[in-house]
Amino acid sequence: MTAKHYTLIGPDGTDVLSTVPGTLGGNRRRKIYGRLDCRSAIGSLPTGYAKHRVFFADEATAIAAGYRPCGTCMQAEYNTWVEEAMRSDRL
Numbered sequence: 001m002t003a004k005h006y007t008l009i010g011p012d013g014t015d016v017l018s019t020v021p022g023t024l025g026g027n028r029r030r031k032i033y034g035r036l037d038c039r040s041a042i043g044s045l046p047t048g049y050a051k052h053r054v055f056f057a058d059e060a061t062a063i064a065a066g067y068r069p070c071g072t073c074m075q076a077e078y079n080t081w082v083e084e085a086m087r088s089d090r091l
Contacts, residue, residue: 009054011064022055026067033062034070041070 003019009026010016025041026033029052034041041049056062059069059077069077 006055008057009061009065011061013065018057020057023058024056024062026054026056026062028052028054031067032070033059033067034073038070038073040072 005017005019006021007015008018008022009028023036024033025036025038027041027049033056041053056065056067068081071078
């Protein structure tokens with residue numbers, strides 16, 4: 001039996017094959033990552049969101065690839081990101 005492979009995003013933003021599925025999902029266009037059960041992401045699937053869906057092994061990889069936390073499903077992480085962005089004037 002052949003092992004299933006999953007396409008994840010690596011820390012440099014490129015696609016990598018993994019035998020382990022991602023723990024977080026994201027949107028390639030909006031550069032957002034969040035939980036796989038995020039109500040905002042799930043609600044966006046009928047509008048074509050799936051075309052831009054990406055997956056990450058973990059949060060550190062998502063951040064290294066330049067993605068920010070989702071304000072819906074990762075509110076604490078998002079608030080920290082906003083505070084840090086305001087301090088560094090990234091917003």
